[in-house]
Amino acid sequence: MLAAMPHSSAPPPPPEPAVRRDRGDACPGSLRLHTADDGALARVRIPAGVLTVPQARALLDVALRLGDGALHLTSRGNVQLRGLAQDHGQELAVVLVDAGLLPSVRHERARNVVASPLCGLDGRGTADVQGWARGLDALLCACEAAAGLSGRFLFALDDGRCDVAGLGADVTLIASPGDGALLCTGGAPEMLAVPAEHAARSALLAAETFLSAARDAGTGAWRVAELPGGAAAFVRAVAGRLAAAGIPAAARYRAEPLPSGTGPAPGTVTAPDGRAALSVEAPLGLITSAQWRLLTDTALHDGGGELRLTPWRGVVLPGLGPDTADARLAGLSTAGLITGPGSPWHGVGACIGRPGCAKSLADVRADAALAPGTGRGLPVYWSGCARRCGHPHGDRVDVVATAAGYEVSVRGERLHDTMNDPSEFAATVAEARTTPLTQ
Incomplete structure (x- = not known):
């Protein structure tokens, strides 16, 4: 759990320089397609990563009919469809609307919400943040101003285990004992404790405060950290907005940075009631049509009828009976998904690279x-x-291609320059993954 202390226990950090943007962000969406070398790309926002089986099947249908046939998971628990033709946008939109995946055309890029994927499944969380996510999504889609949020603005809803709290969101809600929530903005140490019943509304009001501050500053900021004036000034502005809305908010200060949480380990997760959830990961974030079909069939026939996509490019299937979980996990492993921490693909990610990206x-x-x-x-x-x-x-570990080869670094510290011999890859990357980190 995250410990909080009175706001006055430490001085605020100095303000960071403001960022000035002269254009809107270019993040793709379901309606704004991005042109890549392998065709157009659509990014479908999935708030809290939750998909029903019919919605998952609708995504597979358009991937097969209009795209490259695969589902590409993102680090925000969303789905990308690649290999689309530019004239497929209207047909894609119709499918998404019919599936309930596009409740508001104007807000489709603003629905960036991640949530603790194991919430309610393993007995560790202190609040139902899935409920917060549904409430926040409805509030976002009903708020005209929220349509102005950039496609990079992120909400994180953490059930108290601090897994998504450290993902660098602009607005973070962390469930706290006693039916409360801690509202964090832009990673600042200043926080506001609010009643859990007002959690979703408080997150929306924080986003509205950001939009007002960005407009007043005239810098075209996309994210909270880009605002002028520093974190403390923004938190005070949010507190004022909450007070005007009649939401009680008490100032808190955290002495430690938000932890860089990790996703659920691949494997079986046992619930307090004896039922099970399956946690799997997609190698390099790509799920084939056969793998996706197996996941949806498992969710429908053996599970609770939903899939939860994670910000770690994985999928959680809740609600399986303990007598079927092991067999289903073995089947998913045979299909090529990551089902245990010993997989060589566990913890390995990559961008699309060549030939998809110019x-x-x-x-x-x-x-x-x-x-x-x-x-x-x-x-x-x-x-x-x-x-x-x-x-x-x-x-x-960052392995970054340059014109001369790969550079390898950990937390910004360069470990290896211009690695370009394939025989070096395995040893160099393995060594970097076990490099001790200095604080």
């Missing part, structure tokens, strides 16, 4: 396959260029 300098996915790991140590992310698209938050 900016990439290497076929990072093929090269990552030359460096199988053991599933232990720091996560590793392969990037085709210095933009590091889709990289995970927190400590990791």
